[in-house]
Amino acid sequence: xxxxxxxxxxxxxxxxxxxxxxxxxxxxxxxxxxxxxxxxxxxxxxxxxxxxxxxxxxxxxxxxxxxxxxxxxxxxxxxxxxxxxxxxxxxxxxxxxxxxxxxxxxxxxxxxxxxxxxxxxxxxxxxxxxxxxxxxxxxxxxxxxxxxxxxxxxxxxxxxxxxxxxxxxxxxxxxxxxxxxxxxxxxxxxxxxxxxxxxxxxxxxxxxxxxxxxxxxxxxxxxxxxxxxxxxxxxxxxxxxxxxxxxxxxxxxxxxxxxxxxxxxxxxxxxxxxxxxxxxxxxxxxxxxxxxxxxxxxxxxxxxxxxxxxxxxxxxxxxxxxxxxxxxxxxxxxxxxxxxxxxxxxxxxxxxxxxxxxxxxxxxxxxxxxxxxxxxxxxxxxxxxxxxxxxxxxxxxxxxxxxxxxxxxxxxxxxxxxxxxxxxxxxxxxxxxxxxxxxxxxxxxxxxxxxxxxxxxxxxxxxxxxxxxxxxxxxxxxxxxxxxxxxxxxxxx
Ligand SMILES: Cc1ncc(COP(=O)(O)O)c(C=O)c1O
Ligand SMILES: [Zn+2]
Numbered sequence: 001x002x003x004x005x006x007x008x009x010x011x012x013x014x015x016x017x018x019x020x021x022x023x024x025x026x027x028x029x030x031x032x033x034x035x036x037x038x039x040x041x042x043x044x045x046x047x048x049x050x051x052x053x054x055x056x057x058x059x060x061x062x063x064x065x066x067x068x069x070x071x072x073x074x075x076x077x078x079x080x081x082x083x084x085x086x087x088x089x090x091x092x093x094x095x096x097x098x099x100x101x102x103x104x105x106x107x108x109x110x111x112x113x114x115x116x117x118x119x120x121x122x123x124x125x126x127x128x129x130x131x132x133x134x135x136x137x138x139x140x141x142x143x144x145x146x147x148x149x150x151x152x153x154x155x156x157x158x159x160x161x162x163x164x165x166x167x168x169x170x171x172x173x174x175x176x177x178x179x180x181x182x183x184x185x186x187x188x189x190x191x192x193x194x195x196x197x198x199x200x201x202x203x204x205x206x207x208x209x210x211x212x213x214x215x216x217x218x219x220x221x222x223x224x225x226x227x228x229x230x231x232x233x234x235x236x237x238x239x240x241x242x243x244x245x246x247x248x249x250x251x252x253x254x255x256x257x258x259x260x261x262x263x264x265x266x267x268x269x270x271x272x273x274x275x276x277x278x279x280x281x282x283x284x285x286x287x288x289x290x291x292x293x294x295x296x297x298x299x300x301x302x303x304x305x306x307x308x309x310x311x312x313x314x315x316x317x318x319x320x321x322x323x324x325x326x327x328x329x330x331x332x333x334x335x336x337x338x339x340x341x342x343x344x345x346x347x348x349x350x351x352x353x354x355x356x357x358x359x360x361x362x363x364x365x366x367x368x369x370x371x372x373x374x375x376x377x378x379x380x381x382x383x384x385x386x387x388x389x390x391x392x393x394x395x396x397x398x399x400x401x402x403x404x405x406x407x408x409x410x411x412x413x414x415x416x417x418x419x420x421x422x423x424x425x426x427x428x429x430x431x432x433x434x435x436x437x438x439x440x441x442x443x444x445x446x447x448x449x450x451x452x453x454x455x456x457x458x459x460x461x462x463x464x465x466x467x468x469x470x471x472x473x474x475x476x477x478x479x480x481x482x483x484x485x486x487x488x489x490x491x492x493x
Contacts (some may be wrong), residue, residue, distance in 0.1 A: 007395045028142040029210045035048075035073075035140055041394045050203060055285055058210065058292050064327030064394055068294045070337075072137060072214060072342070073115060075106060078454055096478035097234030100343025104313055104480070105402040107133060111309060120390070125150055130301040131199050137338060138203060138298045145209040145234045148202050149192040152302055156456070157427060170425050177421050179347070182454045184316075185436075186307055187423075189429055189462030193255060196303060196328060196460050197227035203299030206229040215288035216340040217280065219266075219273035220290075222252025223323070223461055228289050240286065242266055242273040247383050249466035255425060262324045267465040269378060271389040274325075291327025292391045300328055304335030308345055315345040317453035318444075322435040322460055323353035323362055323407070324385035326396035351405040353396065353450070356380035356415065356432075359387055364397060366407035370397050381469055382411045384432035406448060412448075414438040416470045422470070423484040428463030431470055436460075 036049035040060035041300075047066070053074015060066055110127035126132040135141070158164050160175040160183035175183050188196035205228070208216050215238040218224050224239035225248075232239035242254050247266040256263060266273040274290065281288035291297060301362055308315060315336070317396065323329050333351055338349045354364045359378035365371075375389035390396070400407060410418075418441065419434035436457040443449040463471075480486040 002166075006395070010249045019286060025144075025210070025212065030143070030340055032140045032142055032210070032491040035071050037069045038044060039069050041065050041398060042065055043117070045490055054201060055282060056287065056293075056300065058282075058288055058294075064217070065292060065340045065392060066294045066300050067395065070137070070140070071167075073140075074102060075136065081142050083318055086131070098343075100345075103342055103344055104240060106136075107305070107309055111248055111331035114289060124435075128153070129202070130154065131202050131299055133282045134302055134305045137305065137335075138219050139167040139206065139343075141203075141206050141210060146202075147205045147209060147231050147241065147442060149198065149230075149234070150305055151191050151198040151202050154188045154190040154306070156307060159183050159185050159425070161462060168319065171427070174421060174425050174437065177418075178440045178455075179451055180440065180455055181452050183312075183426065183440070184307075184456045185459050186303070186456055187427060187459045188303060189433065189465070193223075193227045194251075194462035195223035195227065195231045195430075196300065197223045199302045200291060200299040200327070200331070201227040201289065201297035204228075204293055205237065206235060206236050206297045207280070207288070207293075207295045208232075208287045209235055211287065214238060215286045216289050217242065217286045218289045219243075219275055219277040220248070220252075220256075221270050221386060222248040222256075223354060223465065224290065225261060225263075226252050226255035226259070228259035229256045234259070240260070240264060242277045242280075244268060244270045244273050246384060248479060249383055249468070251465040253463075267359055268303050270325075270387050271375070272376070274391060277375075290391065291325055291330075291344075297327060297331045297334065297392075297395070300331030301338070303458065304332040305339065305344075308336075308339055309458075313340075313345060314454075315347050315458045317350050318352055318449055318455045319349045319457060319458070320352040320354065320436050320440050320449075321458040322382070322385050322432045322439075323355050323396070324359070324387040324390065324432070326390040326392035327351075328458075328460070329353045330392045330395035331401060333396070347401050352404050352439060353400065353405065353407045354435040355407065357409045357411045357437060359385055359411045361388060362390060362393065363392075363407045363409040365397070370401070373397075382415055382430075382435060383466070385435065392421045406443065408443055409440075410435055410438040411443060414442070419470045422459065423463060427459065429459040430461035430465040433461050434470075 033049040042064035043062045095420045108135045111370045129148045129150030160180050162181040164172040191198040220241040239261040241261045242264045333402040339345045351436040358380040361376045365373045378386045378388035418438035422429050
């Protein structure tokens with residue numbers, strides 16, 4: 001079946017002959033998008049979010065990637081109370097402590113709604129979502145377009161030697177392994193489809209709805225496709241996923257197919273699939289939902305906002321995460337910068353990005369002070385970060401420079417050892433996520449992260465995503481007779 005038999009109509013839109021996916025946009029969508037600009041990360045050129053008669057823009061004319069810039073507005077009731085209705089977020093905005101208190105109060109009020117949402121109260125749904133709770137800083141979408149499960153509200157587990165608390169002796173092992181007194185793990189594998197991608201996807205598919213897209217697509221090492229397929233199915237939009245054949249963990253592939261995505265297997269790696277999907281989307285007018293799309297990044301900022309809120313708006317010293325295509329570090333870095341500019345927090349955390357040694361172009365570039373960048377042929381057991389030419393490199397480089405961050409690499413053996421620790425502590429995660437703990441341990445041992453600093457590590461995906469790598473594949477021993485005596489003799493061995 002040809003791709004444009006999915007219900008897409010190439011050429012539809014304001015400009016005949018152009019594969020414009022924007023149908024007739026409603027005035028509320030036009031109004032919402034008029035608040036948004038897209039700025040090139042390299043040459044700083046500014047574009048409107050909506051350019052009449054053209055397909056959505058994912059890149060600057062210079063070829064680099066784009067960041068969303070929004071004129072942040074306080075919700076109107078509070079704006080009247082505070083008398084300070086409008087925040088223009090330029091790159092260097094003055095720190096305004098009073099405004100920070102107002103924003104914190106808004107987000108805390110929304111978070112205090114009961115942690116069960118009812119289908120009869122849409123309002124509760126948006127406030128309960130760990131993404132849309134921060135909607136004023138993410139996307140001013142008209143409510144009827146929002147596609148939400150809802151997502152977010154993931155656990156922030158205290159696992160440090162000092163802060164793990166009573167009843168967490170198992171979790172304390174992770175603090176001992178890392179060598180940290182105050183250490184938290186943010187488990188993004190607790191999102192609806194089991195990875196952090198849901199935070200970007202709820203915003204990406206909402207944008208697709210606003211633009212009237214009939215089909216959405218992505219290239220994926222598995223988690224993005226599972227998330228895309230789920231949110232697109234909820235919205236009733238066709239989804240197409242480009243997968244590197246043989247390099248997608250079973251659980252992720254199963255999700256994508258079960259949710260009804262059309263899977264296009266590419267006999268190549270993720271980087272080849274990524275390049276193809278970008279070309280196909282531009283050619284066919286399909287809405288592209290990789291993290292190249294700057295609205296995906298906006299949604300993933302919510303990981304940063306939610307961590308800050310769970311820490312009662314105390315910024316950690318370090319945020320550590322695995323890095324592949326470099327979308328997530330770009331998103332969390334942007335969230336921290338904006339939170340600081342809005343005085344939600346008093347300092348910007350340092351970020352440590354951890355790459356697999358066999359898929360480490362960002363690490364190599366960092367080691368040369370970002371003087372050069374060269375893609376690599378990626379090879380690691382952590383398939384989610386098996387990426388040799390990360391799309392968001394310019395965004396991530398800027399984040400590391402701005403926050404005095406670091407990039408570290410870890411071997412597959414270190415990843416597997418860290419994964420075994422996380423699994424046995426009862427949290428569990430997929431292999432790529434364990435790069436976080438492996439990286440923290442290495443950075444603490446090197447004295448870069450200090451033992452008494454406050455550190456948050458992100459676990460990006462659920463244990464069940466990959467039931468093969470680093471997990472015992474069989475119950476040891478023979479099956480025994482179903483008698484008490486037989487059980488006793490086994491347990492007493
Ligand atoms: C589980 C997991 N961890 C980490 C990453 C890396 O995130 P990013 O590609 O945004 O750097 C991915 C990306 O697919 C992932 O699925
Ligand atoms: Zn540019």
